Amino acid sequence: MNAPDPAVREYLLSLADDEHLMGQQHTEWIGVAPFLEEDLAFASIGQDELGHAAALYALLVGDDDRAIDDLAIRRDAADYRSCHLVELDTADWAEALVRHWLYDTAEGLRWRVFGESTLPGLSGIAARAEREETFHRRHADAMLDALLSVPESADRLTAAFRHLLPIAVGIFEVVDGEAAALEMGVASASVANLLPAWQDLVVARFGPVDWQMVAPPAQDGRRLRSADFAARYTRMREVYMLDPAAVW
């Protein structure tokens, strides 16, 4: 497989790493979500995100499982391009649920820029992912509908929303490689251009927001890892690193 253009690589990693980390975070809820059915559903949704990440990684390194693993979990931390929202560790279910909504609402918008992509395979991956995301968003909305109707739950969700909203805006921070990727026709729009549509959806769901007061995280073009990343990085590699040469 030919080495991908470095700019395209960086641009694809900004979505692939988000999907990968989001999947890692969601699957942590297996066994500990508030009720059995949700526990399994949430982890299953996380598994879909891992599938999207694997498909994007495969565009960069080919279908070989070991090459995909190497890219997914054997890179230097500095080479990740995840946003801070997906790196955030939380043991708070309200935060996990609000993040699920904020992230998947953005994710739906992000896949739609690949319909006419010049990168072979990408439009197909996007179409498949978006078919799954429809159900992820319905799941997030149905959970919020049920819980926002209960005052105590609504208070917790509102607190989670206030905490996460500024961090979530970091989803729309572009990487340096994006400009070249757009020029090559990999995508039809910058991720930054999707922000207004996302903001409208956020307001429709959670009510008015004073966006002037919402300060995005300092991510340095997604080159800067947040405080929670190191522990996540260790945790998601811990089995693999026991014997990196093992054949699965």
Added chain:
Amino acid sequence: MRIYEVFLKKEGKQEFRHAGSLEAADDELALLLARENYARRAEGDRIWLVDRDHLVVGDDDFVAPNADKPHRHNDGGRVAERRQRIREENS
């Protein structure tokens, strides 16, 4: 929370079969949870959910008396015995 019974149908021709049950706050959430809990590996291509409160359920005694009616159980044994006997008599 309500309890829903989940039914899946596979490959068109087969009948719906009971897959299990789940708890959910409402119909929409029940459908979405059923999708992830019972159909995430494409275990079926159609899905039905039934709110357990909507099931018409007979109590334990409702069908028990029907278990004690040997005259309804013709396994053909006595006919076979008789035909065997006649064959042997005629041979």
